[in-house]
Amino acid sequence: MPKFQGGSYYAVDDKGRIVVPQRFRHSLGSRFIMTQGFGGCIFVFTEEQWQKLGNKFEEGPTFDPGKIRLQRFLYSRASEVQIDGQGRVAIPQELREWAGIQPNSEVVIAGCTNWVEIWARQRYDELMKVEIDKSDELMSIAVAMNI
Numbered sequence: 001m002p003k004f005q006g007g008s009y010y011a012v013d014d015k016g017r018i019v020v021p022q023r024f025r026h027s028l029g030s031r032f033i034m035t036q037g038f039g040g041c042i043f044v045f046t047e048e049q050w051q052k053l054g055n056k057f058e059e060g061p062t063f064d065p066g067k068i069r070l071q072r073f074l075y076s077r078a079s080e081v082q083i084d085g086q087g088r089v090a091i092p093q094e095l096r097e098w099a100g101i102q103p104n105s106e107v108v109i110a111g112c113t114n115w116v117e118i119w120a121r122q123r124y125d126e127l128m129k130v131e132i133d134k135s136d137e138l139m140s141i142a143v144a145m146n147i
Contacts, residue, residue: 010107
């Protein structure tokens, strides 16, 4: 299973396309899934990870209210996308709107172990400033996870 790590700034062109970082291309494959993510980002999953996520939703009661909310959130705007011959991918319009990504702007593409996140640069930078102020909370989470 691929492990995604690292983050970089990338330009968004006037058609809403971004260059997929070279270090992620092989692991993502030529086709992968983009969907709205928590906090206003875009989640990017390999087809394999997306299938595993789907399998989790098959467990337990079909009509659990929390499960339905999460399914609706993740699946209602999911799109399968494909890398073009120049290593670019078009971010679907509804996902760009969700994430506040404008044409001719910058994004952060960040590896998060089992998936990738795409953030509008300003939103990501603001989030990281907040995390700096909450570093004690992050340390407590690490301790709780036995890291």
